[in-house]
Amino acid sequence: GITRHYKFDIGLKNVTRLCHTRSIVTVNGQFPGPRIVAREGDRVVVKVINHIKDNITIHWHGIRQLQSGWADGPAYVTQCPIQTGQVYVYNFTITGQRGTLFWHAHISWLRATVYGPIIILPEHNVPYPFVKPHKEIPIIFGEWFNTDPEAIIKQALQTGGGPNVSDAYTINGLPGPLYNCSAKDTFRLKVKPGKTYLLRFINAALNDELFFSIANHTLTVVDADAVYVKPFNTTTLLITPGQTTNVLLHTKPYYPNANFLMAARPYVTGQGTFDNSTTAGILEYESPSDVTQNIKKLPLFKPTLPTLNDTSFATNFTKRFRSLASPQFPANVPKTVTHRFFFTVGLGTNPCPKNHSCQGPNGSMFAASVNNVSFALPTTALLQAHFLRQSYKVYTADFPYEPTSPFNYTGNPPNNTNVSNGTKLVVLPFNASVELVMQDTSILGAESHPLHLHGFNFFVVGMGFGNYNPSKDPAKFNLLDPVERNTIGVPAGGWVAIRFQADNPGVWFMHCHLEVHTSWGLKMAWAVLDGDLPNQKLSPPPSDLPKC
Numbered sequence: 090g091i092t093r094h095y096k097f098d099i100g101l102k103n104v105t106r107l108c109h110t111r112s113i114v115t116v117n118g119q120f121p122g123p124r125i126v127a128r129e130g131d132r133v134v135v136k137v138i139n140h141i142k143d144n145i146t147i148h149w150h151g152i153r154q155l156q157s158g159w160a161d162g163p164a165y166v167t168q169c170p171i172q173t174g175q176v177y178v179y180n181f182t183i184t185g186q187r188g189t190l191f192w193h194a195h196i197s198w199l200r201a202t203v204y205g206p207i208i209i210l211p212e213h214n215v216p217y218p219f220v221k222p223h224k225e226i227p228i229i230f231g232e233w234f235n236t237d238p239e240a241i242i243k244q245a246l247q248t249g250g251g252p253n254v255s256d257a258y259t260i261n262g263l264p265g266p267l268y269n270c271s272a273k274d275t276f277r278l279k280v281k282p283g284k285t286y287l288l289r290f291i292n293a294a295l296n297d298e299l300f301f302s303i304a305n306h307t308l309t310v311v312d313a314d315a316v317y318v319k320p321f322n323t324t325t326l327l328i329t330p331g332q333t334t335n336v337l338l339h340t341k342p343y344y345p346n347a348n349f350l351m352a353a354r355p356y357v358t359g360q361g362t363f364d365n366s367t368t369a370g371i372l373e374y375e376s377p378s379d380v381t382q383n384i385k386k387l388p389l390f391k392p393t394l395p396t397l398n399d400t401s402f403a404t405n406f407t408k409r410f411r412s413l414a415s416p417q418f419p420a421n422v423p424k425t426v427t428h429r430f431f432f433t434v435g436l437g438t439n440p441c442p443k444n445h446s447c448q449g450p451n452g453s454m455f456a457a458s459v460n461n462v463s464f465a466l467p468t469t470a471l472l473q474a475h476f477l478r479q480s481y482k483v484y485t486a487d488f489p490y491e492p493t494s495p496f497n498y499t500g501n502p503p504n505n506t507n508v509s510n511g512t513k514l515v516v517l518p519f520n521a522s523v524e525l526v527m528q529d530t531s532i533l534g535a536e537s538h539p540l541h542l543h544g545f546n547f548f549v550v551g552m553g554f555g556n557y558n559p560s561k562d563p564a565k566f567n568l569l570d571p572v573e574r575n576t577i578g579v580p581a582g583g584w585v586a587i588r589f590q591a592d593n594p595g596v597w598f599m600h601c602h603l604e605v606h607t608s609w610g611l612k613m614a615w616a617v618l619d620g621d622l623p624n625q626k627l628s629p630p631p632s633d634l635p636k637c
């Protein structure tokens with residue numbers, strides 16, 4: 090591989106959407122941010138310079154970061170933030186991944202505007218395991234806020250209050266024609282008849298899983314989270330925040346004399362509806378004689394999307410993803426397990442601190458937790474403490490392997506909603522084979538939780554509704570061709586079982602990729618000890634690693 094150099098200048102820029110102009114945080118003045126393009130095996134070096142008054146870090150979401158934990162980016166987990174005027178160089182090699190990932194700010198809610206695609210091409214002269222596309226187009230979903238999202242979250246955390254609401258969803262930064270004052274901010278995908286396009290979808294939205302569809306066109310899914318999957322056809326995608334999906338779009342063999350709306354809107358299981366309407370773009374066939382389009386106003390066909398709470402579509406779609414599990418692209422699922430975990434994930438409550446006006450149930454503060462631990466980030470970086478053997482100052486190694494009191498969320502009002510704050514980690518020996526079942530507790534609002542793991546891909550070996558049954562469900566696990574990814578939705582009122590090999594020393598964050606849930610504490614971290622293979626050691630921190 091080669092080394093690819095990028096420079097990210099973090100600065101403010103005035104951007105107008107929905108007739109509101111806001112000064113937003115950007116990279117190089119771009120919104121969405123610049124693309125990173127690399128081949129599998131390349132080294133990527135990104136020099137980040139912070140010109141704003143807030144602290145920042147950048148996370149390379151889904152990049153395995155083998156032995157390069159210092160470049161992972163979550164604030165107070167692998168690094169202290171880059172302060173005003175400071176520079177930090179992220180340096181990592183892309184190993185064994187090909188497809189689409191993305192980068193985003195990983196501190197507070199700055200990722201609302203600070204995000205962009207990572208395109209990973211196969212090595213030179215290595216073809217895709219599918220037809221060679223005529224063109225490749227990244228399509229990145231986001232959210233637009235007419236007011237400052239940082240102010241929204243600050244207020245929400247201070248009052249212990251309800252969910253944020255953005256003002257629009259966006260496609261490549263554009264809300265599209267279905268919103269007021271937005272027709273000119275519409276993403277247009279221009280295609281030719283009879284060709285295959287590779288669309289690289291990314292959900293960078295803060296708080297919503299999204300359905301997506303293009304009128305009168307079928308999509309062939311070929312890759313998820315930068316791992317090839319067995320191809321399958323669908324008219325609608327579901328994509329959770331933190332997930333990426335590559336699809337092939339075969340255009341019609343003739344010039345269709347119509348345009349086609351593409352649209353995305355949320356999948357929300359709970360009643361707390363965050364539906365801020367629908368973002369849309371337009372698929373346009375470039376006319377053979379360009380005159381046609383200008384003279385004729387072409388009809389616009391519209392897609393149908395599943396309803397807001399269509400869990401059966403969501404579940405069936407999620408279950409269709411399978412690894413190629415071929416000799417060239419094997420699924421290396423851990424067959425035996427050395428460390429077994431059962432985590433409850435969901436919302437809960439904290440006592441309301443004095444002098445706050447808390448908006449949670451019975452005057453409490455909203456919280457979110459894993460095994461009733463609402464994770465508190467330290468004021469220094471976990472990885473540094475771990476590396477310097479000073480963990481005792483920063484965290485404890487007693488994160489519960491299962492809920493401390495028996496799992497019982499069935500009462501009305503539900504039991505076990507009380508959570509306590511803690512900075513607790515699971516410490517794993519190098520190369521542990523981990524099985525983790527995550528059970529949604531479905532209390533205080535029933536939403537799926539897109540759980541994202543840093544530092545590893547995992548295999549999704551099982552999934553179901555109701556309570557996980559440890560004596561029956563494991564018999565049904567798929568150990569042959571389970572999908573391999575970095576983010577999976579734990580269904581509302583259901584569970585997901587994953588397996589991964591802890592072959593990457595360091596400290597690795599795991600959290601719900603709904604930003605509001607992360608802020609409330611639905612997060613935890615794994616420390617993986619150094620291996621005895623010499624090339625598995627975590628190297629010392631780079632000299633420019635920011636200090637707290």
Ligand code: C2O
Nearest residue numbers: 150163331541598
């Ligand atoms: Cu894309 Cu820790 O997140």
